[in-house]
Every structure is written in structure tokens, then in C-alpha cells.
Amino acid sequence: MGLRKRLTSVDQKIRLKGNDEEHEQTDAWSNRDLIPLPPSRRTWGWFNFFGFWAIASLNLSNWQTPNTYLTMGLSVPQAMLVIVISRLLIALFSAVIAWIGLKWHIGFTVQNRYSWGMKGSFIPLSQRILLNFIWNAVQCWNGGRLVAVCLTAIWPSFAQIKNTFGPNMPTTTDQFVGFVVFWFLSTPFLWLRPENFKVPFLIVCVWCGVGMLAWMIWALSVAKGVGPLWNSGQTIPTGSPFGTSWLIMAGINQGIGSLAAGITNGSDFSRYSRSRRSYIYGTISSCVVTGVLVSLIGLVTASAAQKIYGEVYWNPPDLLMRMMDSGRGSSKARAGVFFLSAGFAFTAMFENICGNSIAGGIDLAGLFPRYIDIRRGAIITFVAAWVVQPWQLINKATTFIAVLSSFSVFLAPLIGIMACDYYMLRKRRIRLSHLYRTHDSSYYFWKGVNWRAIPAWICGWAPTIGGLVVTVRRDLNPPKALVQLYYTAFLIGFFISALVFYALNILFPVQKMDQIDDVDIYGTFTEAEAKRVGVAPFEELPINGLAAGRKSSEKTVVVQDGKGV
Template sequence: MAFRQRLVSLDEKIRLKGDAAQHEQTDSWSNRDLIPLPPSRRTWGWFNFFGFWAIASLNVANWQTPSTYLTMGLSVRQAMLIIVVGRVLIALFSTLIAWAGLKWHIGFTVQNRYSWGMRASYIPLLQRILLNFIWNAVQCWNGGRLCAVCITAIWPSFARIPNTFGSNMPTTTYEFVGFVVFWFLSTPFLWLRPEKFKLPFQIVCTWCGVGMLAWMIWALATAKGVGPLWNSGQQLPVGSAWSSSWLIMAGINQMVGGLAAGITNGSDFSRYASARRHYVIGTITSCLITGVLVSFIGLVTAAAAQKIYGEVYWNPPDLLMVMMDSGNGSSKARAGVFFLSAGFAFTAMFENICGNAIAGGIDLAGLFPRYIDIRRGAIITFVAAWIVQPWQLINRATTFITVLSSFSVFLAPIMGIMACDYYVLRRRRIRLSHLYRTKNSCYTFWKGVNWRAIPAWICGWAPTIGGLVVTVRMDPSPPRALVQLYYMAFLIGFFISAVVFYLLNLAFPVPDMDQIDEVDVYGTFSPAEARRIGVIPLDEDSSVMGISETGMGRGSVENVVVSEDGKKS
């Protein structure tokens, strides 16, 4: 009996509490971070979104992007064409998927409930959680390499630190210390809520942006121009099975697919927009301008460095170590390297926190709303980096990273279902109160499962999974058709799932898919938004006023409207 009382007491202590006056009820489907965001919490202006997408561009991976396409045998012009077209598609798909968050102020976790059903929404949610755990660990490891360069710039002897790990450990003490430092420096920022991200975005974007430009200018000035890499023409291997057109298509698919995880959960962050135009302006300008410029700067810097050092260095940490002669260079060289590597490291830090830790926190909150909010979920995601052990993944299992990067094969069909359901079937109308009910919800479908979404999702990835398998296995003579489908996996998955989902809804229609609440139950909308959408603000609802006159408070009104059993009492 005493043990049971202790369990009840512990449960009461760790269970999340919400402010009923702010409609922050906590139950099996809802908590403060899952409800539609009220105007007071929508603080992101255009620069927030510009910064959000900029930190996804101002990083090592985007710097190295041109090398991927040049090693395929494409020319510099073809590589830049892939980058420009890919960035345009990323901006378009990001806006398309995130629009539900801009209008209804709900995130990816809740958004899938009206397409998949309340219970089946865990299918896309669990995929996102898995990706968040693994990519967070991988990004921490990559950031750790930059931290190791920073430490070497301060204490050159660090580069010569003895390796205390045995032969069974696929890393060195030098790399592991960098990982530990990066992980611990990142941890305090997990307590920062998304509403407060503007200042970090400003600092990181300015620091890293200025650093990249300075790096390129220094390289060009020192080399007195670019090296032969800049003039690389098309160099397809003799007897190549693929023409340049197919390789360009594969590059575009890889470009968009690499950011598929961030596109899929775009509404997690678009819901924080203070106005729709802020998201559109910030996202499109950053995706197009920053994304293309960083790849261009990386290409020019690598080409100039080739002329200086006689070798092409695509990986910034490697080039930085060469620039300061592994810590043995002059104090000026080490100071410059520290500034650059620290800028890259802080950008990687906030990219990881936003794109993986915070996103993971939101997704975990969807699984356990009573106990996990964004902050707790972000901490869990970050601690999981030690369980994932990224040093094992990166230094040993290269094929695993390839599979992880190709996960868009499964995410693109999810996006196709989301877009078809929201824009075509529901005509951008959602009944918010029913997204947080267990019973009497129009999104319960059959026992909480909208069975139409499952075959539509499978049809989206079934044609391309074979190409993924033969590519990862590096088969010497794979079936041509399978690889061609894989080279178009993102677009194929998106459109096949959208079409199949639409046809299934035509054959087995769901009644009244475009219904909305009559009253703004959660106080989500400003008066202007409520008029535009066609809902009555809570304070103006006549039934609410009648209840209030009987002595029931505003919190009671909320309970009447959104109780899980759907009954008024």
C-alpha cells in the first residue's frame, strides 16, 4: 500500500501541469506544447525563419555539396544547376507542407492525426523519432570534430594527444574529446524554448556567414585566383551506364531528400510565425540565397585551396588543420582557424538543437503528452546520443549512413498524403477540438486508424525501395529500372501516395471532411484570423456567454467543449 502511494506521489510530481486559463490542459492527447499556439506565443518574424533555414545551410554538409556531384563526373555548371533547382524545390515543398501550421497553428505531431487517424498517427511519428535520435547523435559527432579543431587552435599539443582507446574502439581520444566538449556545450541551450530563438539565430548566422566570406576572400587573395577545380568539365567515366541527365536527376533527388526530414515536420516551426508572410519571405529567401551561396563559397574556397596546397580539401575540418599546420602554424593562422571552426561549430550546434533535439522533443511529446513536453523530450533526444554511439556509425557503418540519408524514400509518401488530404480532400479546413479527443472525434475513423493512409504510404515507397537496396549494396550490375526509379524517389513517392490516397477516399469516402469548429475553442486565433477562417471567437460565443452568466468560469467552458468523451456536462 505504501509503495503504491509512493508511485502515485511520484506520478503526480512528474506529470506536466498546464494553465487552464490558457487552455493548456494535459491529458492523453494534449499538453502545453501540443495545443494550437495562441497569438501570444507566435513570436517568429521573417528573420527567425531566415535564420532557421540559414543554419541548415551554413554547415559542413552544404559546404561539401558540390563535391558530391563533381565526383559523379558532372561539371561545375551542372553541379550548381542541381543546387539551384534543388533549393527551389526545397523552398516550395517546405511552404506546401508547413501551411497547415501557419493557418491552424498545430505541429507535425498533431497534423498527422487527421490524415492517419488518432492511433495510426504514431506510424509517421515513430519514424521521425528514430531519425531525430540518430541524426542528433551523428550531428554531435560532426560538431565534435570542429570542437577538436578549436581546441587545437588554442593548445596545439592537443593534436598530438596519445590515443588511450584500444583497437576495438573505432575512434581516437582526440575525436572523442571533441564530441564530449560539443555535447556538453550544447546541453544548456536545450532549456531555451523556440519562442526565444531569435538572438541565437542572429549571432550564429552573422558569425558563420562573415567567417565563410572571409575564408573565401583569404583563399582567393592567397592563391591569386581559383585553381583548376573551378574549370572542371564533365568527366563521366568511360562506359558509364548513366548519362549526365540521369545523374542530374539523381543529384536533385539527393538534394531534396537530404532535407526531407526537416520539410516533413515544417509545421512544428511554422506554427510560431507571427504572420504567414514572415514564414514565406524568410524561408524562400534563405533557402534560395543562403543555400546556393554557401555551396558556391565552398566550391570557390576548395578551388583556391587546391592552388595553395596542391590538393582538394572538401571537408572544412581537414582544410582548417592544414591551414594551421596541425597547430604548428603561426599565432595568426591559429586565431583565424579558431574563429572559423568556432563559427561552424556553433552553427552545427543550433542546427542540431532546432532540427533534431527540439523536433525530437515535440515528437516525443506526442507519444507521452502527460509526461513529456518540448524541453524534456529534447533532453531525452540529446541523452540518447550516448546510446546511439555515433562513433560506431560514422567510422564503421558507412552503408548505414547511406541508408539514413536515403530515408526520404519513406518520408516523401508521408508528405504526399499530408498535402493531398489538407489541400484537396479537406480544402484546408480542420476541426481543431477533435484532434485532442479520444472519443466522439471525427478523426477516430476505424478504432483510431484511417486505413486509407497505410496502403497509400506503402504504394509510395514500394517502387523505389528496390533501388535503395541495390544502391546501398553497391551491386555491380543492378537492374536499370530499379535505379532509375530510385533516382526519382522523392517525386515518385510524393505523387504516387497523394494519388492513391485520393482514389481511396473517392472509393471509400469519409463524410464531412471539411468541417471546422464553430467556436475558437482554444483561443487560437486573433479576431482577424477568426473572421478569415469563419470561427467565432470564444468570448463572443453566445452559448459561452450563457454559461458564464450561470457562474461557470472560462476554464469550465473549455472543459465543456473539449472533454475527451465529447459530452457536455
């Protein structure tokens, strides 16, 4: 009996507490970070969204993107064409998903409940949580490489530090120290809530943006122009089974797929927007314009550096080390390298916090609402980096990383189902109160699962999974049709899953899919928003009928079945 009391006491202490006056009920389906966001918590203006997309652009992978397409055999103009088209499509697909958060102020975690069912939503959530765990660890490792450059710039002898790890450890001491330092420096940012991201976004945009431009100008000045890389023409092998058109399609598919996880969680952050206009301006100006410019700057810098050093350096840490001659360069060179590598490192740090840790925290909150909020979930995701052991993945299992990069094969069908359900079946109408309960909920379906979503999702990735397998295995003579399907995996997955889901709902219809609440139960909408959505504003609720809240000047009175509670 004593043990039971102690366990009960511990349970009560670790459970989340919500502010009932702000409708932050904490139960099996809801907590403060899952409810529809009220106007007071919607703090993101256009610059927040500019910064959100900037951290996905001002990074190592986007800097190196042209190299991917040049390696495929495309010319420089063709590579830049692929990047422009990819960015436009990313902005389009992101807006399609994020619009749900802009209107109803719910995120990916809750959004899937009306498509998959209350319990079925755990299927897409589990995929995202797994990805967040692994990519968080990988990003920590990549950030650690940049920290190692910073340490070398400060203490040149760090580059020659003795490797104390044995031959069975797939890393070196300096790499591991960089990872540890990056991980610990990132930890304080886990306490930031998305409402307060503006200042870090501003620092990232100014520091890394100015650093990239300065780096390009320096390279062009020293090289006195661009190098031969800039004039690279098409180099597709004569015997290649794929022509220019298919390689461009493959590049576009890869470009969209690289940000597929960010597309799925668009509503997690769009729900913080003060207005739709803020989202549109910030997303277009950053996702498209900044994304293309960073790739162009990376291409120009790598080309000019080729003229300076005689070889192509696409990986910024490698080029930075060469610029200061592994720490043996002048103090001016080391100071410049420190400024650049620290800017890249801070960007990688906050990109990881925002795109992986915070996103992972929101998804974990959906699984365990009573005990996990964004902050706790972000901490769990970040600590999991030590369990994942990224040094094993990066330095040994390159095939595994290739599989992760191609995970859009499974995410695109999710996006297709979400878009079809919201825009075509539900006519952009959601009953918010039914997303947070299982009793008498329109979204409980059959034992908590909307079985229609499962075959629709499988049909989306089944045609392309074979191409993924042969590509990752690097088969010498793979079936051409399989590879071609894989080169269009994102679009195929999106449209097939959307069509199958639509057909299943026509054959096996769900009743009253376009219902909404009569009243604004959670205080989600401003008066203008409530009028646009078609619900009664929070202040004008009836005494009887649907469970609702009435605001007074001093307190909130909850009315249920005609009785004040």
C-alpha cells in the same frame, strides 16, 4: 498499499501541469506544446525563419554539396544548376506542409492525426523519432570534430595527444574528447524554447556567415584566383549506363532528400509565425538564396585551396587543420582557424538543437503528452546520443549512414499523404477540437487508425526501395530500371502516395471531411484570423452548444453542455 501511494505520488510529481486559463489541458492527447498556439506565443518574424533555414545552409554538409555532384561526373555549371533547382523545390515542398501550421497553428505531431488517425499517427511519429535520435548523435560527432580543431588551435599539442583507446574502439582519444566537449556545451541550449530562438539565430548568421565569406576572400587572395577545380568539366565515364540528364535528376533527388526530415516538420516551426508574410520572406531569402550561396562559397574556397596546397579539401575540418599545419602553424593562422571552426561548431550545435533535439522533443510529446513536453523530449533525444554511439556509426558503418541519408524514400510518401489530405480532400479545413480527443472524434476512424494511409504510404516507397538497396550495397551491375526509379524517389514517393490516398478516399469515402469548429475553442486565432478561417472569435461564444471558452476580464469560464465548469 504504501508502495501504491508512493508510485501515485511520483506519478503526480512527474506529470506535466498546464495552465487551464490558457487552455493548456494535459491529458493523453494534449499538453502545452501540442495545443494550437495562441497569438501570444507566436513570436517568429521573417528573421526567425531566415535563421531557421540559415542553420540548415551554413553547415559542413551544404558546404560540401558541390563535391557530391562533381564526384558523380557533372561539371561545375551542372552541379550549381542541381543545387539551385533542389533549393527551389525544397522551398516549395516546405511551404506546402508549413502552410498548415501558418493557418491552424498545429505542428507535425498533431497534423498527422487527421490523416492517419489518432493512434495511427504514431507510425509517422516513430519514424521521425528514430531519425531524430540517430541524426542528433551523428551531428554531435561531426560537431565534435570541429571542437577538436578549436582545441588544437588553442593548444597545438592536442593534435598529438596519445590515443588511449584500444584497437577495438573505432575512434581516437582526441575525436572522443571533441565529442564530449561539444555534447556538454550544447546542453544549456536545450532549455531554450522555440519562442526564444531569435538571438541564437542572429549569432549563427553573423558569425558563420561572415566567417565563410572571410575564408573565401582569404583563399582567393592567397591563391591569386581560383584553382583548376573551378573549371572542372563533365567527367562521366564513357561506359556509364546513365547520361547527364539522369545524373542531374539523381542530384536533385538527393538534394531534396537531404532535407526531407526538415520538410516534414515545417509546421512544427511555422506555427510560431506572427504572419504568413514573415514565413514567405524568411524562407525564400534563406532557404534558396543562402543555401545556394554557401555551396558556391564552398566550391570557390575548395578550388582556391587546391591552388594553394596542391590537393582538394572538401571537408572544412581537414582544410582548417592543414591551414595551421596541425597546430604547428603561426599564432595568426591558429587564431583565424579558431574563429572559423568555432563559427562552424556553433552553427552545428544550434542546427542540431533546433533540427533534431527540439524536433525530437515535439515528436516524443506526441507519444507521451502527460509526461513529456518539448524540453523533456529534447533532453531525452540528446541523452540518446550516448546510446546510439555515433563513433560506431561514423567510423564503421558507412553503409548505415548511406541508408539514413536515403530515408527520404520513406518520408516523401508521408509528405504526399499530408498534402493530398489537407489540400484536396479536406479543402484546407480542420476541426481542431477533434484532434485532441478519441470520443466522438472525426479523426478516430477505425479503432484509432485511418487504414487508407497505410497502403498509400507503402505504395509510395515500394517502387524505389529496390534501387535504394542496390545503391547502398554498391552492386557493380544493378538493374538500370531500379536505379532510375531510385534517382526520382522523392517525386515518385510523393505523387504515388498522394494519388493512391486520394483514390482510396474516393472509393471508401470519409464523411464530413471538411468540417471545422463553429467557435474558436482554444483562443487560437486573432479576430482577423477567425474571420478568415470562418469560426466565431473566442470572445463571442454562445452560452449553449459546443464545448467552448468565454474570456472575461478576470478569468476564463468553460462552458460545456450549457453548464459552467
